[in-house]
Amino acid sequence: MTDTTDTAKCPACPGRRHPRQYLCNTCWRSLPSTTRGRLARRDARAFQRLRELHRALAARTPLAIIRVSR
Ligand SMILES: [Zn+2]
Numbered sequence: 909m910t911d912t913t914d915t916a917k918c919p920a921c922p923g924r925r926h927p928r929q930y931l932c933n934t935c936w937r938s939l940p941s942t943t944r945g946r947l948a949r950r951d952a953r954a955f956q957r958l959r960e961l962h963r964a965l966a967a968r969t970p971l972a973i974i975r976v977s978r
Pocket of ligand 1: 918919920921922923924931932933934935936
């Protein structure tokens with residue numbers, strides 16, 4: 909557990925992600941572009957979108973079809 913300051917566990921694969929990103933680069937690029945655009949916005953709804961992403965991942969939804977609210 910020496911690298912936790914630099915990376916964190918990617919919630920969608922066994923890989924590591926940057927701590928300021930929700931997913932590792934490979935998984936991030938697998939999301940639909942509209943989903944990426946919405947998740948990239950850091951506004952009052954950002955936490956709600958992150959919860960939707962994690963809920964979809966928990967349900968084993970394929971990354972390519974995960975949608976989050978506007
Ligand atoms: Zn990943």
